Amino acid sequence: MKKMKFAPTMVAAAVATVLVAGCNAQATKDQAGMSAGDKAMAAAGAGTSGPPPLAPLGPPPIPPDNQQTPEKIELGKLLFFDPRIGGDASTGCSTCHEPEQGWAWAEDFSRGYPGTVHWRNSQTVVNSAYFPRQFWAGSASSNESQARSAAKGGVAGNGEDDIMEARLALIPEYRARFKKVFGTDYPHIFDVWRAISSFERTLVQRDTPLDKYLLGDKTALSEEQLRGKALFEGKAGCIQCHNGAITSDQNFYNIGVPPNKRWEEDGLAQITFRFEQYAKGQTEEGYRTAKSDWGFYYRSKNPGDKGKFRTAPLRYLAYTAPYMHNGVFYTLEEVVDFYDRGGFDEEGRTTLFPETKSPLIKPLGLTDDEKADLIAFLESMSGEEILMEKPEQPPYAPLFTKAELKAAQEAK
Numbered sequence: 563m564k565k566m567k568f569a570p571t572m573v574a575a576a577v578a579t580v581l582v583a584g585c586n587a588q589a590t591k592d593q594a595g596m597s598a599g600d601k602a603m604a605a606a607g608a609g610t611s612g613p614p615p616l617a618p619l620g621p622p623p624i625p626p627d628n629q630q631t632p633e634k635i636e637l638g639k640l641l642f643f644d645p646r647i648g649g650d651a652s653t654g655c656s657t658c659h660e661p662e663q664g665w666a667w668a669e670d671f672s673r674g675y676p677g678t679v680h681w682r683n684s685q686t687v688v689n690s691a692y693f694p695r696q697f698w699a700g701s702a703s704s705n706e707s708q709a710r711s712a713a714k715g716g717v718a719g720n721g722e723d724d725i726m727e728a729r730l731a732l733i734p735e736y737r738a739r740f741k742k743v744f745g746t747d748y749p750h751i752f753d754v755w756r757a758i759s760s761f762e763r764t765l766v767q768r769d770t771p772l773d774k775y776l777l778g779d780k781t782a783l784s785e786e787q788l789r790g791k792a793l794f795e796g797k798a799g800c801i802q803c804h805n806g807a808i809t810s811d812q813n814f815y816n817i818g819v820p821p822n823k824r825w826e827e828d829g830l831a832q833i834t835f836r837f838e839q840y841a842k843g844q845t846e847e848g849y850r851t852a853k854s855d856w857g858f859y860y861r862s863k864n865p866g867d868k869g870k871f872r873t874a875p876l877r878y879l880a881y882t883a884p885y886m887h888n889g890v891f892y893t894l895e896e897v898v899d900f901y902d903r904g905g906f907d908e909e910g911r912t913t914l915f916p917e918t919k920s921p922l923i924k925p926l927g928l929t930d931d932e933k934a935d936l937i938a939f940l941e942s943m944s945g946e947e948i949l950m951e952k953p954e955q956p957p958y959a960p961l962f963t964k965a966e967l968k969a970a971q972e973a974k
């Protein structure tokens with residue numbers, strides 16, 4: 563029912579923008595919901611080139627100015643698990659990226675800084691080393707810049723650089739480790755992000771049934787998974803956006819994810835939702851009326867980008883439910899049903915921005931068996947769970963002994 567209701571709106575929006583074209587070709591394209599990715603796919607349909615095939619995952623790229631060393635990785639691991647990297651020393655990276663919850667947080671919205679709930683789903687840090695665009699709307703371009711935003715963001719770590727540096731300065735083990743790794747007398751916050759990133763670059767899962775299959779082991783996928791792969795690459799059309807080794811074209815699309823009802827029903831969620839509208843530079847009109855996450859729009863400020871998000875990578879999915887930027891789907895079954903309906907949930911809800919919804923998302927007509935095959939194939943991208951014991955936090959100690967302080971006093 564709802565599907566039919568939106569179809570004419572989309573056509574009308576496209577026609578309307580074509581009529582006002584001329585002054586702004588960019589706006590025309592985007593108003594019609596065609597992102598760079600949509601356009602590339604349209605071209606592919608016209609026979610120029612297809613989407614890149616799925617490929618085995620190679621080693622992650624290492625930035626030349628932040629080479630991996632065992633000491634740096636070990637330091638980064640300590641820092642990742644240390645809640646003193648954050649505001650009130652309770653909320654560090656691992657607080658919202660729990661190894662046992664897929665290195666994410668198993669609720670629709672992530673837990674937030676004390677007193678808040680986050681407004682987006684916590685993403686896994688596994689394989690983040692590969693993504694040139696990080697966060698749901700791609701607002702960070704490296705692990706280094708991502709870590710900084712995470713530790714300082716108001717509803718995430720909410721940390722102050724000075725305080726975090728001061729804490730590290732009063733922990734002898736950190737002073738010694740930073741000195742060894744970075745050569746500084748005192749830990750610099752900038753190096754904290756570098757060390758954490760080095761650790762994250764070790765959290766990769768390359769050894770999945772899909773990788774084994776793509777590397778030549780034809781027994782690595784079951785019959786069911788092979789049928790799922792054919793659907794993924796054919797009838798279900800997933801490959802159009804989820805492609806290449808990282809299973810994401812890193813483009814932005816509105817696939818029709820409906821708003822999370824908690825924004826209307828849960829006071830704390832509502833507060834963060836409003837706060838984020840303001841923090842992300844929403845227009846006044848948008849601030850007053852927004853009822854869902856505008857996604858990539860906050861960054862581009864282009865109305866054609868409302869409700870668009872980075873194509874989510876599909877590796878390690880088996881451990882990272884719930885799904886989507888706002889965690890509205892708790893199982894892969896729900897996700898596949900959503901795509902099968904052409905981007906509608908079981909109540910017929912879809913995006914509040916139908917005008918930007920990707921034309922690539924349409925009813926698929928999958929049978930129950932085909933849905934099961936597709937899910938089996940999605941599971942072949944996950945591999946073994948990566949689990950790790952949390953390291954002990956090195957203790958504080960005063961910078962100077964009483965005797966040293968007394969001597970300094972007397973020398974004055």
Ligand code: HEC
Binds near residue numbers: 654655680684698
């Ligand atoms: C209060 C919870 C919270 C804390 C603390 C937190 N994160 Fe996150 N993390 C999230 C959420 C939620 C997202 C998605 C946010 C968004 O897209 O706006 C995210 C996204 C990420 C991503 C992006 C992954 C991808 O696929 O693009 C990485 C990497 C990451 N966090 C690492 C870290 C690191 C490193 C720290 C510590 C410095 C940290 N996080 C602290 C909740 C948290």
Ligand code: HEC
Binds near residue numbers: 798
């Ligand atoms: C038009 C591009 C496009 C197509 C086609 C597409 N996806 Fe997606 N997919 C996305 C985007 C964008 C997201 C993130 C959306 C959001 O959070 O609002 C996503 C998210 C997902 C997620 C959630 C991942 C997570 O970590 O939460 C799964 C699972 C998924 N897609 C599977 C599929 C399957 C299966 C198909 C084929 C039936 C498919 N996708 C087709 C673009 C696409």
